[in-house]
Amino acid sequence: MTGPQIIVLATPVFLLLIAIEFLIGLKRGRNTYRLNDALGSIALGVMSQVVGVFTVLFTLGLYTFAFEHGSLWQLSVREPGVWIVGLVFYDFCYYWVHRFGHTVALMWAAHVVHHQSEDYNLSTALRQTSSGWLVSWIFYLPMAVLGFPPLVFGVIALVDLLYQYWVHTQQIGKLGWFDRWFCAPSNHRVHHAVNDKYLDKNYGGIFLVWDRLFGSYIAEDDAVPCVYGTRGPLRSWNPLWANLHTYAEMAKDSWRARAWADKWRVWFKHPGWRPLDVAQRWPKPAFDLARVEYFDPPMSRAAAWVALVLFVAVLGATTGFLWFAHQLGWTEKGFAALAIFAMLWAIGWVSERSAHPSVFSRGSGLPGLRPRQD
DSSP: OOOOHHHHHHHHHHHHHHHHHHHHHHTOOOOOOHHHHHHHHHHHHHHHHHHHHHHHHHHHHHHHEEEEEHHHSSSTTOOHHHHHHHHHHHHHHHHHHHHHHSSSSSHHHHHHHOOOSSSSSHHHHTTTOEEEEEEHHGGHHHHTTOOEEEEEHHHHHHHHHHHHHSSSSSSSOTTTTHHHOOOOHHHHHHHHHHHHTTOOOOOOOSSSSHHHHOOOOOOTTTTTTTOOOOOOOOOOOOOOHHHHHHHHHHHHHHHOOOOOOHHHHHSSTTOOOOOOHHHHHHHHOOOOGGEEEEEOOOOOOOHHHHHHHHHHHHHHHHHHHHGGGGGSSSSHHHHHHHHHHHHHHHHHHTGGGOOTTSSSOOOOOOOOOOOOOO
């Protein structure tokens, strides 16, 4: 069974758990869902999986090449210890991918997709980048050099990813000792927060011990409620723009910078760094937590139903594509992917109709910002 087929089988479980979390939130009077945001997050997860069908040959191919031609020895897939040590080692590598994804601008431009949601719920877990494969593969090459077979690497990567689904919730509180050593909802809420106290903390995928060892751990403080999103908000439900907008902002700063060194620094300094001359000529307001607002364009009932129908259609199309992708030619895959992307774009377009009240009439066409109620 292929990785995409496993994701297909897991999808009904993901959606069921989202429904359960939604109902629990309603019962507790702590609903954490908005339709437009949830559809946007799931759409980005769909796009990531479709893109992965094309990029797996690059990422797994490079890993396999390194394993076959550069490994010091080759471990056996029949040894249970290889899988256990491999999981721990993979999570260690993931820690550094994740940490650099928050501290190096080029990698943040890919990872930012996962943090764009201003809500925090299980749909946020599905909000995945479509460009992370460009750089992240480098961090896992030590596993290939030390002899972990591609099969072990692929299965463990999927396990590590699936584990992280359940930690994206506000409905599970602190779990005592478990929070101190494993990635859990409490410390992962901290990771998604934009508060000064929490920024760039708790990178572990399964094990939080890496954060303790390398000084990036902080516990959730009940006196400081988490505020979610990014410090450079997306302000769009368009999944294509969600993947591209940070690259576009960086490219703009790089182009505008006068010094050649600054043109390069834009891509490799900490996210948000700007050349002094660019910042002076094109200033941006400083981040102020007290002034953070939701991007929340109102949706009419008609728009909501259209978005939901499109969502069901795209789930059906993506299920078929992922299940049979290994049997399709590259031309067929390409056209199928473009059709799915078009439907994802349409869902985002419908979700933003407050800016075009003549399409789905409701409200006055205001920009869709409202104060946070956190």
